[in-house]
Amino acid sequence: MHIDTIIPADLDWQAQALCAQTGADFFFPEPGSSVREAKRICGMCEMRPACLEYALQNDERFGVWGGLSEKERLELRRTTH
Ligand code: SF4
Numbered sequence: 001m002h003i004d005t006i007i008p009a010d011l012d013w014q015a016q017a018l019c020a021q022t023g024a025d026f027f028f029p030e031p032g033s034s035v036r037e038a039k040r041i042c043g044m045c046e047m048r049p050a051c052l053e054y055a056l057q058n059d060e061r062f063g064v065w066g067g068l069s070e071k072e073r074l075e076l077r078r079t080t081h
Helices: 009-016 018-022 036-043 048-057 070-080
Strands: none
Touching: 009 018, 009 048, 018 036, 036 048, 048 070
């Protein structure tokens, strides 16, 4: 069996995620600490649209996804639904 047959297609983007190379620490900061560094990395990440879409669809509550903090995603969800 090829390894890629067991990775769901909609998770392919994670293999190219910039944060996978930098480590998760920036993306799940302690409450109240800065998300600026995570957002800076997201800004250079080609997978950003797929990442944000995934986070919204899966209702990811914690951390920075697709360049948005959990609070910003909540606001986005409120204004688009
Ligand atoms: S947009 Fe940000 S959180 Fe999403 S995959 Fe890229 S670097 Fe990671």
